[in-house]
Amino acid sequence: MKNSSKFALLALLLLSLFALVACTNSESSSSETDGNEAETEKEVVTNEEGKTVISFWHAMSGAGQVSLDAIVADFNTSQDKYEVQAEFQGSYEESLTKLRSVGGTKDAPAITQVFEVGTKYMIDSGFVEPIQKFIDKDKYDISQLEENILNYYTVDDQLYSMPFNSSTPVMLYNKDAFKAAGLDPEKAPETFSEVIDAAAKLKTDDMKGFSMLTYGWFFEELVATQGGLYVDEENGRAGDATKATFNGPEGLNVFRFLDTMNKAGTFGNFGTNWDDIRAAFQSGKVAMYMDSSAGIKGIIDNAPFEVGAAYIPYADEVKRNGVVIGGASLWMSKGIAEAEQEAAWEFMKYLTTPEVQAKWHLETGYFAINPSAYDEQIVKDAWEVTPQLKVTVDQLQSTEPSIATQGALISVFPESRQQIVTALENLYQGMDPQEVLDTAAEGTNRAIEIANKTK
Template sequence: MKKKLASLLIALLMVGGILTGCGNSGGKTSSSNKPVEITFWHSMSGKNGQALQKMVNDFNSSHKNIKVTSQYQGKYDEAINKLKSAQRAKNGPDVIQTYDIGTRFMIDSGWVKPMQDFIDEEKYDTSSLESNIAGYYTVDNKLYSMPFNSSTPILYYNKDAFKAAGLDPDNPPKTFSELESAAAKLTKKDSSGKVTQYGYAMAIYGWFFEQFITKQGQAYVNNDNGRKAAPTATEFEKNGSGLKVLSEWNKLVKSGNAGNFGRKTDDTANAFIAGKTAMYVDSTAGLSAALSGVGQKFEIGTAALPSFDGIKDGGVSIGGASLWALDSKDTEKEKATWEFIKYMVSPDEQAYWATKTGYFPVTKKAYNSQLMKDNLKSKPQFQTAINQLHSSPSTAKGALMSVFPEARQTVEANIEQMLQNKQTPEQTLKKSADSINSAIKEYNQNNQK
């Protein structure tokens, strides 16, 4: 009897142990009952931020084993500076949205786990990714970050103003000489000679300077635009592309037919909406806001970024941002991060994102979505951006360098001086190149491997 009782007690203890182990062992098994928590830093505010948050909420609702906490970190410059501080304190996020010009810095930092690692491990199919977008973030045949919100610059124009000026509203300017001619016809003045409508306008934005260099098929910096190796010097002052951009820009403003509304792209966009300029250059990402702002006041037309006369069109490079996975050394968090990133670039999510923001879908399969088809039908102006992206050669990738944020600010400050008649295009070119080369040299010296 004692033996039977002992056996029964042992059996009960074993069952109890098994049940306890299933419920809460205090080890790895218990953590599997709780969602893996990851932090996502981003730079989307306003309507774009609302759309992004809905995507995050939908992910959390459909992935009970993962919880993503999204945190707005300010504009791209602010976010990358916060990341630098956080990483030094070993308190960074699991995934961060970083702008295109932060690519080389992110690669050099050693903080990231390349997308290629996840792709190779899972044998994830990347064939649907837009090649010209993925190409920007691919270095040494390795995709470092996942494209997310991508855009290119296009020409916006007021079709009603074109008709009033005797211009063909279905034949917008394709070259700078055509742009100059149209701008002159579109410019309006009151009886006192004050301009009431400029023919053209362009914000003082370094991205536009970069894009017009790419448009000429030229490099911004050496070492294959910083893609074969970290750049050691600028190229735009040597290959003639920089001076051509600055001279045309200066010429247009000095003619009195192009308005200068400062550095903020929103200010130039608002001038167009208010009828103060008949044409302007802006990101495709601004299309939804422009259409909404203009409403029924006039019809908006869109066209490819103007090219330079007599120069083969080099296409445009993408702007925007991508998603980077931080190397946390935590397998569970990294797997959760990968699941989140895959979800954010899935066809349905990219179709939703594109229709709400104006950014490109980064996956071609998004165009099969009824949502995307309906959006293109209601906003045919967006087709311009798609055609321009697809017609741009694979070489139109844009430059990579760690000091790009500083370089962009330098160029903008010098262009501002030029347009205020404080320096010539030649002086603007030299000062910009000298300053950027100094920053490149200092960075390379301080970051020798």
């Protein structure tokens, strides 16, 4: 009896060992094929009409998905060589996780939409073909695209991915509440102290003065607009960043700004959910708040009062530097057939045409990466009706190109953003601004250290 159970145990252990070994084998063999793939002929997927079929992974839901599907359908009917299949793969995080398992193989989608903070990860991953290659080959005129958007995605003078959906933060305010509080509804507060004063005047029993979604992106923007850097090594653009610098004076300014209003009771905390803060604004629980330019069209259309849009505030003692773009860009896979890459490139070019961009801008609120889209008649008409959309474009175009507004480049952004969220939440509970920022910086430093060690 004892022997037999030992025997069973032994068999079990052996079996699990086989499983482990089998796995290690498959890993090494897959990495071998990675290397060989460049030379071997790859199969091109074609449909019955002989079109090259490529898949395009995206993370657009709601209005964005409807608009994107229409654009893809238009592209497919506009020519007879390629067929793009758009596939929704969940949130940016989910789609990136899926890409990790197929990246660099021939099963990878030809095009993947990856959020801006995944840029560094994608470059390091080795899954991607920099689109600079096609720009050079095709003599594609890159200067027609928005400079401030290209700046973000240009690393070491190479454009790695095609910008697609870009947005920036804006400050939205309730013009009716401004009137009621005796403030000029046409002139939004610009600096931190002006916002603090306005918030105090706007506060009523039901309404808070100012709010900001508890989300790292807004903090990054408020630091960048003061010219502050998020990490060392020139925001991670001169080399691999080694240390967070957002706990310096600029970051502290932002935390003090929020802390002052929070302690005065003029700051409304509506948590980490975009819908919650928007609902708070629309139901008159807060008079000013920061939102993404991509969301403002819906807010303006649905609010029962007049909505004003303004540039994001900056610290009194510095000049305004502008904003860093957020959103996502399109990455082309390496390791797929050349014909598929060609198809992907053609699709990317189609996306950047003014007509497509004009439609995209109006349907979603994302920027047109091709500024000539703004000259399209439909855009002019729409701006006539909702001039707030133009504010967001002006804010982007008046941004001073610099390392700060280029945006930080680190591979551990998702983790760092969580550290900021925790820091903000602790701040709202009354903890010291410098202390919570330092804790967040420490957490980010550890993540950066591990990422650099395991690279």
